[in-house]
Amino acid sequence: MADSDCIVVMGSNMAENHPVAFRWPMKAKVEHGAKIIHIDPRFTRTSAVADIYAPVRAGSDIAFLGGVINYVINNERWKTDPFFKTWVASYTNAATIINEDFKDTEDLNGVFSGLVQSKGGVPEWPFNAITNQYDSASWQYSRVKAVAAAAVPEAAKTAAAPAAAAKTDAAGKPVPPSFAPLIQAQLKPPVEKDPTLQNPRCVFQILKRHFSRYTPEMVEQNTGCPKETFLKVAETILANSGAERTVSFAYAVAWTQHTYGVQIIGCCAMLQLLLGNVGRPGAGVMALRGHASIQGSTDVPTLYHSIQGYMPAPTALKKHDTLADYFVAETPPTGYFANMPKFMVSYLKSVYGDKATPENQYGYDWHPKILGDHSHMAMFAAMNAGKVKGMVLVGQNPATSLNARLERAAMRKLEWLVVKDNWLTESATYWKAAPEVKNGEVKPADIKTEVFFLPATQVGEIDGTFTNTQRMLQFHHKAAEAPGDCRSDTWFSYELGKRLKKLYANSTLPRDEGWKNMTWDYEHENADERKKGEPSALKINKELNGFFTDDPSRHCVGFAELKDDGSTTCASWIYSGMYPGPDKYLPDRRTPDPPGKPGAQLQWGWAWPANRRIMYNRASADLEGKPWSERKKWVWWDAEAKKWVGYDVPDYIVTKPPDDKPKPGAIGMDALPGTAPFIMRADGLGWLFAPAGMLDGPLPTHYEPVESPVKNQLYQQQASPVIKYWKDSGNPLAQPGDPKFPYALTTYRLTEHYLAGGMSRWLPWLTELQPELFIEISPELAQEKGIKNLDWVKISSPRAQIKAKALVTKRMRPFKMGDKVVHQVGMPWHWGYEGLSTGDVVNELTSLVGDPNVSMHEGKAFVCNVEKA
């Protein structure tokens, strides 16, 4: 971001919630006059230092971004500048022709073709909350039909079972067959394209039609942002894009926490692709992660639906019966991810060690499979239905989380609960201190849950790594001994694993084989730590990095070394290369580049993948491999050395020349031309239209939040047709425009506090800075409701009613949308009933509704009423 010429912060309050990272936008602003744009319902501390502040009603992001897209593609400079023309035609799927059965929201009043009733899931797990779903068959690329059979070698079709063939190596040892022929058998015929972008079924024409109704007038009508301000933003973004200049976007949970959050982010990615702002210095879409190392926790996942390195979790809902089935279902045969079998087999080797063999599919059958949606909301719905016996909470405080009354009711149905935290948080005391207990509604004696509290260490009391928002791992050394019985989270997981292994050691049940065969050997090098049971962070890191099975002292130097024959072990392929030798631990590096020289700080920490700082950086060079401009050069083709070079680690096969042609019948990178920068996509292109991967449509479309004060003015379809909704008596919803809940409410965090407050509401130095819960309201609304600054007010939603003090400020404003005025109010959600600073739980107001792709809730845009208390 320090290299950006314009930084757009939207769906984020970066200065307040990522103040340390915000040094980079400020550096760009002070050192080379970069423009900062903040687009947000509230005028925040980010707006305070922005060059342009654009107010928008919460939840109207796609209407705004769609407006910018429409502005850009109809702009004369964009249409004629060779940079944009070449970029879009060559590096995106703009030219690709879509299936003739495809129908857009333009044709179907706001929904896409393929909308069907939910097929539900498996009977054992009725908590997926799917309402409707899309069959994406009509969204696919149109393919050349005649070539279909010829492209697939006959031999490949029969190579599905890896144990079938028996080759031997030089020493006579049998070599397990590769999965490559199986992947090759999945090759599809080539796609149809129109490089002139004129075919009405090509992606660009579909996109152009789709966004044609997103006019500046429509933007004002739907977002409440004055047309002039919108146009100023659009002009500034376009003016700072091109061969010589780049724009970056930063977003955070104010884009994700919607029932269409993935589509908002996709919409921004589309805009950036149209502007050539991807894979280049100062460009991109920056996901500002919400907690320290949340990036690490999705890489080495605590996610239910993916396993290490973003490989899909084996599931009972798809044909994942065997390892080969899994590869057939999940591996794109072209592009870099065709290597998935190497990553997956190495992952299984890391889990089951010597027990993982070609004969038993590397232990694939022992690996757990998911049954459906096991995310936060689905799990609490299951808990409320009495289907969950016990819960371990590590760094979570659900007693103050979504629809908090319902979640606390669910927790009362647990048999046991373990809370591991720094303090007795609300989740540790919900059985005696929650509002419903205090007011006598619930009696502690009636709650059967046994609650265990384990004191946790703070981060300064342990060795370990953080993976930051830039995918960079940095090791941190223990600075102090933890007091008393406090233990680290790794200690807890390691000890729990050891005890479970012991528990299952003599089991003869097939389902316990996984526990028996799992490797679990992270004994600490240091005798004192070992005595305490603390595992070795370095040994865990070594397993993540990978090593050679027959010589564990030989570390993998990168994921290119991984094999699908069991000869390598690697827990998370994307982390391979961070620990390339027993004496080379790269996250511990702290050498900055010399000042004044262009560089990517490659000697500071280590970033996945392969220590690359900008992903898809092949796009920083033109078709011939030359930098688009001197000012924005990053990675380029050195014709003499015949390789890609530059400031950063090239995100490409280093020796693959720009004029390389795809090899017929080939898989992986050999199937892509030398001009395809987006190597993780099967076609190597940036997607302006998503034929796969999105459950709620191939193009972003403006929908209203599930609870909205207004009707959708763009389409007949009010909200996303495929939202998740957990129907429960404690989870009622307000109808669109419900007069009982007329105000738009958004929730957020403050610099002075952290999340549910577990790390801040117990600290006097922080609580004195923001001592009490408040609701921010405009003077206009305050006057309408007879509320004065610091008055107590009641805030209600269909789920609950809470109290807070009024903070009346002109930083909030009523939104004028056509004839209608919508009052936007906002509340920070840090408070609860424990700690030094207490306050009502704002999340009692929120509901359990979710995005279909990722089951994210809608805490950023819903409705409420406000009355003087």
Place this chain on the structure above:
Amino acid sequence: MAEPMGFYTDTTVCIGCKACEVACKEWNQLPSTNGGRNTLSGNSYDNTRSLDGIHWRHVKFVEQFTDDRKDGRWLLMSDVCKHCVQAACLEVCPTGAIIRTEFDTVVIQSDACNGCRDCISACPFGVIDINPASGTAQKCTLCYDRLQAGMQPACSQACPTQSIQFGTIRELKERAQKRVAQLQQLGEKRAYLYGADEKMLGGLNSFYLLVDKPEVYGLPPDPKMPTRNLKAGTWFSALGAVLVGLMGVISFRNRGAEERP
């Protein structure tokens, strides 16, 4: 004496994160308002309210919006002791507890302070107050202990956007003047330096880049040494001395009272 050292605070890049307030408190181990059980002030995001004996850094939040919101600014500014070259507090201190250091900064030595409060009323910026934990007058020391160890002050080190910069006054002034010129050129004609000029109390060793009148930030437009205003006859001075003496006695008694178990 080392070269004069101090702060240059560029308010145009302050994000109001208050990291300076917290870093200051952590380093100097200062207590919190009512042990952290503070109340909402209702004045924007400012809940610590002012500089005093336990708040040696204080971030101000000034909301400036027209009714139609066509124009709007939220001015953010981290305030601190100005370490004046002509320091009123130092001149009025009857016990010599306030000293000028080798860095040209102004420091109250707690062990020599009798809590007489003279400095509190003398300071034209309202920086000083009694720290109830010690019963003595306290304010920013410009991290004298850290400076002596070759480190920079806690606040400037914690500042994520380099709004608070620490260095030699000479170098800071150069940097600040460049920034003013840059802002002027970008169209921010209101940008100017407050306290960088020797005309203001000989120069402030903590000076500011502001974009509105000093009063808007709660700063005096023309701070004066209190002694210069007191064109006092001897009897007036004598009366003053008696008052000071009395206050000293009362203050000592109070300290005694607080120290009793």
